[in-house]
Amino acid sequence: MIVLAATPIGNLGDASTRLVQALENAEVIAAEDTRTAIHLMRALGVENRPRLIALHEHNEREKAHEVVELARAGDVLVLTDAGMPAISDPGFPLVEAASAAGVTVTAIPGPSAVLTALAVSGLPTDRFTFEGFLPRKGGDRRKFLRSISTERRTMVFFESPHRLADSLVDLAAEFGAERRVVVCRELTKLHEEVKRGTAAELAAWAADGVRGEICVVAEGAEETEVDLAAGVALVLAAVASGDRLKDTAADVASATGLSKRDLYEGALAAR
Template sequence: MTGRIVLAATPIGNPDDASARLKDALASSDLVAAEDTRRVRDLATRLGVRIGGTLVAHHDHNEAASAAELVVRARDGATVLVVSDAGMPAVSDPGFRVVEAAVRAGVDVTVLPGPSAALAALALSGLPTDRFCFEGFLPRKPGERTARLASLALEERTMVFFEAPHRLAATLGAMAESLGFDRPAAVSREITKTYEETRRGTLAELAGWAATEEPRGEIVVTVAGREGAAPTVEALVAEVLARVEAGERAKAAVADVAATAGVPSRELYAAVLAARG
C-alpha cells in the first residue's frame, strides 16, 4: 500500500491566508515534515488546529537523509505533509529533494497550493507579468554575484529575486552596475504583514533608498527585463569578461552569450580577445 507526499504552501505573513485544505492536512496527515517545528506548531495554534500525526524536522541541514526517510514512510502507506516556514516548499526552501526522491521511487506527490512571496511581489511590482523568471537568492560573494548578474544582462523576462535585509543595498547597487542604473524595479517587503511596503523606481533610486533607510523584513526584489533593442558588442564583451573573471572558461562564456544574443560566436570571441589586450 502506497501513501503520498503532500507539498503544502503556508502563509507568508498573515495566518488568515491559510487554506481549509492546509488545516485539514495538518490535522489528518500521518507525518508532518517541517522546516522549523516550532514555527509549524505556532501556525497550528493560530489556526486552531491540532497536529494529528508525528512532527519531524526537515531542513537544509538534514534534507538529504530526511528526504529518503520521508519517501520510505510514504511508500509504506503514510500521508507525509511537507511544509516550509512560509510559502511553497521546494521554492528556495527544503522540499525539492523529497520530490526528486519520491519521483525516483514511484511515490505519488501532490500539492496544496497557496501563498507565494515571489508571485505576490511580481503582481505588486507594476512590471510586466506575461513572462517572468525566478532567480531566488543571488550568491553572497561579490565576484560570483557579479557573474550571475552578468549572465542576466540579456534576460528579457521580468526577474524575481529574494534577498536578506542586510544585503539589500549592496545587491541593488550591484544590479544597477550590471543591469543598468535606469532599469525599472520594485522592492516588496513584509508582504501580507502589518508593515507591508512596495517601493518602485529605478535600480539606482532603490539602491539609494535601501542604503539610507535600511529596510527590514522579508524582501523580494523584482527587476524589469532588458528591452528588445539589440545589445552592443561592448555590452556582450563586458558580460563575457565578467563571467571569465568569475572563473568560467572564455570559450564557453562566449558560446553561451553569443547564442543568447544571436550573434556569431567567432566575431564575439575576437572582440573579447581584443578587449583583453
Template sequence: MTTGTLVLAAAPIGRVEDASVRLREALLDAPVIAAEDTRRLRRLAGELGVELTARIVSYNDVNERTRAAGLVEELLAGRDVLVITDAGMPGVSDPGYRLVRAAVAEGVPVSVVPGPSAVTAALAVSGLPTDRFCFEGFAPRKAGERARRFGVLADEPRTMVFFESPRRLAATLAAMADAFGAGRPAAVCRELTKTYEEIRRGTLGELAAWADGGVLGEITLVVGGAPEPAGLSDPADLAAAVAVREEAGTPRKQAIADVARENGAPKRVVYDAVVKARK
C-alpha cells in the first residue's frame, strides 16, 4: 500500500521574506494542509503569491488529539499532508508532535521543509555558548511550579533556551535569578527578525529589573548554563560558611544566598547542606 507523506513545514517567525522557495512549492502542491490558524495560513499564502488548492483543516492545541486520527486516514489513503503553524517549526512548542508519532506508528514517511526557528536564531545572537544547549519551551505559569522547575535546572551546565509570554517575562526572570543566581548571564530576544527586533543581554538580575517596566512582543529567552564551581564544594564547608554569617547577624536566607553566589553553587545545594548539617 502506498501512503502519503507527512510534511512538517517551517513558517517565517517574522519577515515573510524568510520563507523558503521550498515552502512556497510545498504550499502549492499539498493536497491537504493542516494549519494552526487557517486565517494566518491564507495571509501567508497571499503574501507569497500562492493560490491554495489544498483542502485546509484547522490543527491546533485545542483539537490536536481529535484531529490527528483523521489526518492519519488521509495519509493512509495516499494523500500528502502538510502541517504548518503560525511561526517556526511544527512540533516545537506547537502542534505536530502527536501527529508525527501517529504517522510513524502507521509506517507513514515523515519529511520536513526546514526554515526559520526562534530557538536557534536566539541562541546564535545571544552571545552565550552554543556548543551544547537544551530547549525548555515555556516555563510553568504558576509560581510554585515555576520555582520547582528552575530548581531542577539550577545545575544544568548547558545553555538553556525558553519561550515566554511578555506578560510573564518579569516574573520568570525574577524566579530564574532566585534559582540560578542573579549574576547568571542571559539574553532576552524580542521580536526576532521583525521591525522592532531587540536583543538585550545582561545578568538575570539586570534583565529582571528591566522587564519589570513592561515588555511587548514575542519573547525567546536564552540563559547561560551553571558555571563550574569556583569555590567551596563540600557540603560541610558550605554549611560552615553559612553558620559563620549567621553568627555575625546575617539572616539565614541571605547567608545561604551569599555563600551560593560567592562559591558558584546553586542556592538549593547550599540550603540542603545547611539542613543536613543541622540534623
C-alpha cells in the first residue's frame, strides 16, 4: 500500500511513534526532498537505510505510475518536508493514480499547519475552508479574494513571508478593512507568533517585513442578502478593473448564490 505520513511542521517532538516505526521499517520512501528525509531519520535516531525516491511538484505526475507499481509489491512511505502529503504539498497525483489502479492508500496522521493555525486563531472553527497559497500576482490575487469575499466560513491560507504585506493589503481591500484576521508565524517553532487584528491593522504590521513560515486565518463574511442589482454592480466593478465578464459572473454567482445567467445578462444590459 501507499502510506502518507505526516511529519513535524517545526517541533521534532511532534513526530509520532507510528511515524518513527514506519521510518524504521520502510523499504521504500518517496520523499519531497530526499535530503530532508535523511535529516529527519537521523534526527529521530532511525538507522534504517531504505530506497529513496524523489517525489516533488516537478516530477510527481511522471513518477506516480512508478511509485504505484512499487506499492503493489510492498508498502511505500510518502513524506513531504513538513505536514501531511497532498495538502498543498506533493501527493495528490499519486493518490489519484493509486486510487485508479486499485492500490490501497492509508495515512499516518499527525501535524498539520492548517489545523494548528485554525485552532489557535480564536476564529470560528465549526466550519472552515482551506484555500492553499494565494495567487502570486497582485491582479490574480485580488480577483481571487474578491471571488471569496462573501464566504461565510473561516478561511485558512498559506502565504510567503515576502508577499504577506501585499496580500494583507489586498485582503483588506476586498474583504473590508475591519475583517478579523490572524497571522500565524513559525507554528510549533521557537519563535512562534500569533498576531491578531483587523485586516488593515495586520497589513500595517506586516509592512516592515515578516519572516518565517506563514499561515493566514481570515474571519468569514457576515450573512447578508445580496440582491440581483447588487450582484450586477459587483460584476460591473470587476469588469471595469479588467476582468472577463463571463468569469466574473461565475465568481459572483458562486459567492452570492445568484444565477450566473441573470448576472451575465444583467451586466450586459447595464453596459
